[in-house]
Amino acid sequence: MSQSENSVCEKKVFNRLFDLNSESLRNYLYYQCGDLQQAEDLVQEAFIKLWNNCKKVLFEKARGFLFAVAKNAFYNEVEHQKVVLKYAKQPQKTAETETPEFKLEEKEFMDRLQNAIAELPEGQREVFLLNRMDQMTYKEIAEFLGVSQKAVEKRMHKALVKLRKTIKNI
Incomplete structure (x- = not known):
């Protein structure tokens, strides 16, 4: 069949x-x-x-x-999500299972990464995450979003430049 x-x-x-x-x-x-x-x-x-x-x-x-x-x-x-995202960015208390140094370093890095991704313009964030997390090709992303493949490439380039700059400067 x-x-x-x-x-x-x-x-x-x-x-x-x-x-x-x-x-x-x-x-x-x-x-x-x-x-x-x-x-x-x-x-x-x-x-x-x-x-x-x-x-x-x-x-x-x-x-x-x-x-x-x-x-x-x-x-x-x-x-509604804008309120949820604002709340999600607040530090959460967790049980002490790892060393304080490890937890601090991990939290600092994750905060930097999440903030850097969250600060990307919507189109860049969307393209970046679809490509890097879901392993979608630029062509698949273009079809999914209804934009040209060139637009996807441009958004990805801008996202990568901004992420590198943001994470490096923090």
Whole structure:
């Protein structure tokens, strides 16, 4: 049976779509919002919409459908996410399991890295994380975002330059 004959409404096919796409979709949303729980909730919403529209969505278009639905749901929550991100940047208290020096160095580095990534303009941050964390090619990112591959290359170059400068100067 070829993929074009797969019905998204079949439980086995739907489960395979979930296995193939849920992690990268969650990661993409997490990169956007900075809140793992919200990212997971948005993934669930996207898969529920896919299930509710399974007769209308071809197997080959399911990934694009999921990402489009999730992206739109995220944009509907952007204002709420600004508050969540502000809270997430506050230092969190943890149990003492490692040496204080190690914890301090790790926290300082992670703070620098997260702040540097968070300070990137949205387009640069999105391209950087999709490429570096989800291993998407520039071509895949361009298709996903609906921009030219040249635009993706330019955003990545600017992101890398800014990250190097920001982390080096801290």
